[in-house]
Amino acid sequence: MILNNISKFVNQLIHRNRISFKIIVLYGVIALSLMAPMASSTIIPSINDTPSHISYIVQARDAINEGQFPLRIAPLEDNGWRYPGFQFYSQLPYFIGGWFYKLLTPNNPYDAYKLVIIISLTMGGLYVYFLSLKLTRSRIASILSGVAYMSAPYFLNNIHARGAFTETVAQGILPIVIYYALECYLTRKKRYFVLSALSWFCLSITHIITFIYGTIFIFFLLVIVITQTRKTKFSFPSLVSLLKAYILGWLLGLYFLAPIILVSPYLSIRKQIKAINPFGTNTYTPIANLFSPVSLPAEPSENGLAATYGLHPAIGWIFLIAFGIVIYYRYFTPFNPPKLKLIRPYIDGLLCVFLLALFLTWSPINIWNILPRQLWVTQFTFRFITHIMWAGALLTAYAIVLIFRERLDRRHLIIGILLIILFGRSWIPAPRGTLTVNKLVEEPLFKYSGSLDYLYRAPVKTIYGKNELPLLHPEWIPGYSTWNTFVNHPLILDAELRYPIWDEKENPIIFLEAEISPINIEQPIILEAYIDGRKISSVFLNSPKLNWQIPLPKISPSSKDFGLKFVLNDVAENKQLPNIRVNRFFLEGMSPEKTIIPVSETQQYCKQEGINTVCELVVGEEAQIAQLPVLYYPNMFKLWVDNKPFKESFPVHYRDYSLVGLKLKTGSHIIKTTFNGLVWANWISGLTWLILAIYIITPLYKDLKKESLKSRNNSYSKKLGKD
Template structure:
């Protein structure tokens, strides 16, 4: 009865009102992509819509979590893009597309953004309330986070689904990390690990840099508050457990990039500095850093900034820290200001300091992505600053006016893009990715050794493809070899130690050999395909992409522990309630 009565108390009613508020606000923020028929002119929209559509097809063809293969991409050669890029997003949104909105991936795209925004609003509110203990300031800060220029532009002009969802997950990650660091428990261990797992499998770049910034923030807090090192160790254990849960995805992403094309198309973030010059970061409204209509080479309105409400919150914190010695600022203000300075300088990149950092930092690609880290830090400082400015006396009148002022200040980043020449029908009927998407996760022939004499007795893929078909996630080939021992090239993209190849039911070793493409599609350039050396005879050959077996087993073991801990966690929660 106690649990039932709690469902109707004032706190729950307040939470319901918050959900309604964030739901309505989130709908309004998606106004630039309200049409269910036309898509904006940005390659990211087409990229994500193709992958959502392909995820639906993969699920319909019998693939299950985790999805790995996009069935119709790369001529049906088994392109494992979901193994390497944002698997959680496409598993969830693909399932949403298949089960709820089977006719239109564009609606599934937008519905996932709406869910993400509501989710982010709730957790920014809870996170900020954890630091400033003011419901009014927390609500204003959550509104500011959802109306951050980068998030608005990502959704309405650029169309980066996975990065937008990662921005929405990040407040949840930080909230549970802070809670677990403050008061460790089994429930929070599970939730913290699950949150970090979700971020890792949603957007790797956001996961990497969030790990760095949140890690430094919490370590600094631990030192300033003189808490025992055991708190950090326990938090590190939850973070490590998240790695184990996601190892099936993280291990290939970490170990294989030197062999993939994506390793050779990553840019020094300094070269993309024209996207986030100082004036654009500080501008009070959306303004292109380049002449229109081209906006450099983008041809769509991508202008990032921080927005003046967040800048004023940061500026107020700087003033109180440096110039106002009458009031001691909370312990979290100093590390946040330091980290914001680092992130701001790196996003601006006035000098090429990236040359002195490890090459792996190039995974960031664009300095403006560090604005994501400034968003959560700025949200906390904004809430603290406005609460302090009004001497902890914020009420409903201040909230109403504050929401209006935030909307006025940041609404210029809600921009309507031009219509794309690509239609939804084209994307669904003839799914094809951009050059980046098509080549990024394919083995580069220059990185692997292969026998160049194989061409002497090669049965090329243009002949074997007629004897192969797909059964769910497996490519099955029925091939007869009538002459001498032959190198048989299969319509299967080569990945070392990640394929389960069976010949007449027995596991077989396989070798790479480049596919000499004869089509006019210049995106597909001599990918490495699987080759088998076979003597004369009849063969049934099956190929299944499985990833790294050891990483899969470790993740499976970690998930088994997770499932075992879950009932105990639920029991503890009910007992406390």
């Protein structure tokens, strides 16, 4: 009986939505055509972040195979030390991509990546269509508005120029969020309340920047609508329902959002955000380029290409023309279709969203210094084009209705699709790349794109024996030019780094092992070491291998730290400086209680068992601190030592990584650690999901029970009739 009811429901759903299914097919074909630069299944565009995102999908499948739910850890990244890229960056796109790679494209993660983007394009277009249909009641105009959204220049820029995978997926989710928020506000129906909360949740765990500014622009639109309808159609309970759905979305995603709010201020990426004023990035978006009818770089170059190949942010003339037409009909002509009068507040709101987003994209004046610093999270002003896109797409549907009145037919649809695609084709670049899928699968690492952004770089509070010392300044910002500096560890010259002082009873010696190139044996350069401006040692760089021991002198007991600096001396003008690649940079001569078993030793005794890292270590008298092959994040992992909870962990540096350190008693120990995020946030999210499930299932269960009881009564009545 239940199966019959389900089958009946599905048939009714298909019949009732047959037009929508046809539109999905149309949008799917268009989405596939817009992916033409990625037609190859063997060669990956390697000029942007695309390889990194495909590597994320590979590691997402590995995380799924480990049993991670939700995704938190990228298992292979940063030497396999449990890098929580999914916890702090994005989850949903990689979760879907990882499952696609696992089940649908097991031999090709690139195909899984493309499939996620095609779905994002299709769903974005579909829900822009739903929104436009709700506003204009014109099916043809609404279909065209969905096509305009899908082929918007910035959407194509994110796919083919920037390789901004998560932002692309967010652009597909954003119209869903707007649609269900609008339905929730207008109808207060239970299903729209639930779907609105779920869509907010999906956006929040996909791309935090789009989530933050999506919140701002959607509520900005609603403020304008409410202001204009407050005396006629405003309903306070409707607004409360909308806010409750938004709060519910937050609670559902709190396990992801709470660490971003509370922990990310101490991550590398936050230092970058604090240092980059978005006003400085408006060189990508001069007004002429935003209005350009074709794809062109913002600045001239020797080869005529942008610094990032194909990154030519623009609004698109479809949206510009639509904006101009709506302005003209709204303010300069008496024509006002009666059935469109009711949506005038929404049109005014969309015009304001369009103008505000354009202003922030262009940024002709530096307003960012007076805005809250948290809003700098956008980093690049061209990201506001996303909000020009959805506002412009809805204005496009309205403009088409204004131009053609009630005379739209299939000819307009076919010609309109052709014109929209032709307007956008300039932003589909010729594919460039040499990286093969097989090569990427051999080493699916993020490399310079994302492998360092979410590291917790704790300040050095204690120096330990056998500890690989940090080489970079605590305020170091990850970026393309410095990624190699971090990973390959060249010694930072002419910059003083400060370290905490050691105990008086200790006699630390610095060991510096490095490779030098090039070498000039006849005129070797001298490398000098200084502490607090006083030279303590020097060495000639006359060999490809450097093994240098530097005894540290006595320092005043009143000092809390000391400044260590390395300087190249006797360097002639125009002389090529050697590259000093550090292999080891560590201390000896510390007391046993401040001497570590370094990760280079502990890692061989550790293994991964599902989501747990399990280590079997023997602690001796000479070193009593174990450095685990696990990145340190305060309050975000669980520890057990010999099957008992252990809370006394602390960060111990391995070069510029912060790893988990444990002070242990002499003897053998079994250590287990699991990254689980913030426990309290997990509990709140988990309970919210449980309550939501009960809220959804209870009415369904009651309906099924009534249907079953009704069926039994009918059967009983028939039986009595026969008797």
